[in-house]
Amino acid sequence: MAEVPFIAIEGPIGIGKTSLAKRLSDQFEFHLLKEIVEENPFLGKFYDDIDEWSFQTEMFFLCNRFKQLEDIETKYLNVNKAVVADYHISKNMIFAKRTLQADKFEKYEQIYHILTKDMPVPNMLIYLHASLDTILNRIQMRGREIEQNIKASYLAQLAEDYEAYMNEFEIMHPEIPVIRINGDEMDFVKNEADLEAIMKQVNLQLSNVVTVSK
Helix, strand or coil, rough: CCCCCCEECCCCCCCHHHHHHHHHHHHHEEEECCCCCCCCCCCHHHHCCCCHHHHHHHHHHHHHHHHHHHHHHHHHHHCCCEEEEECCCCCHHHHHHCCCCCCHHHHHHHHHHHHCCCCCCEEEEEEEEECHHHHHHHHHHHHHHHCCCCHHHHHHHHHHHHHHHHHHHHCCCCCCEEEECCCCCCCCCCHHHHHHHHHHHHHHHHCCCCCCCC
């Protein structure tokens, strides 16, 4: 397959993934792929009672993300149209490992591997990370009612899980460039200079992207 840019942006809840994806989409004229979040009918219940609603929540996300990526591959990547996404489907495993009980996680993992076996793989990953205070502040600023019951302890653990995942990802996939952006030091929404610096990093990596593969 020809070299088609497929950028995925990852990081904890509220870190600014969608905002950055929109900016990159506008800057480079890439198709914007946004994950389905608020449409998940189980999410509000999940934040109130993680143990009770985790499996339903994670399965909804997995099935919808699978369908989105299937459509993206057909409509864009296969016809040489670049894409920037505000998520990477492998994030499902980060959340599932944290929220699902062992017996349900085993079932979930089997389904995950079946669905994602032939999914397109991003050839650039942008990882947004920040301290818990910054994450909490940004969640509060964007004001999604459904997120107001998220426990700080859950977010703190999630941030640690993301860091561990990204460290492993860079070891397992040295061919895929990863741009790390510290949200405590950079605010690309309010500071145009920060946004410009990120754009320069992305533009530099675009010339080195590897072939989109399965």
